[in-house]
């Protein structure tokens with residue numbers, strides 16, 4: 001297949017790649033065993049993202065269960081995963097939209113009780129919408145959150161319903177490792 005960017009190169013498929021999935025709005029999500037389409041002439045690389053609803057649901061569970069405090073980008077991701085506007089989500093959290101905005105933009109510390117409330121509400125609302133009960137022990141996980149831990153969230157695309165955490169290395173895993 002010819003590349004439709006440069007119209008010169010051949011498109012090849014490369015499997016088992018690691019990809020930093022920044023497009024989801026989080027800077028610490030890595031997809032493992034992802035397939036890429038790569039042009040051998042212009043260097044164009046396109047990830048083949050499949051099963052997106054399942055992938056995003058998995059990332060959301062990983063975010064809500066993480067043993068580190070929620071960051072602004074985590075709070076925004078969970079809100080968007082539930083499909084709420086800032087105003088709707090602020091109402092459910094018994095706060096106002098400007099406070100929520102400051103949380104999401106890292107301009108205000110969220111505090112442990114609001115951190116816990118967001119995690120619990122995320123799972124509760126998800127369960128109500130799906131009509132199924134999540135198996136995660138979110139209350140225990142939220143109570144065990146400790147400060148100063150930095151994790152990467154990894155999803156192996158061979159099984160996008162499972163996540164794992166990896167301690168972030170100082171130099172990071174890099175944006176994209178083509179092997």
Ligand SMILES: [Zn+2]
Pocket residue numbers: 003004005006007008009039040041042043044
């Ligand atoms: Zn090309």
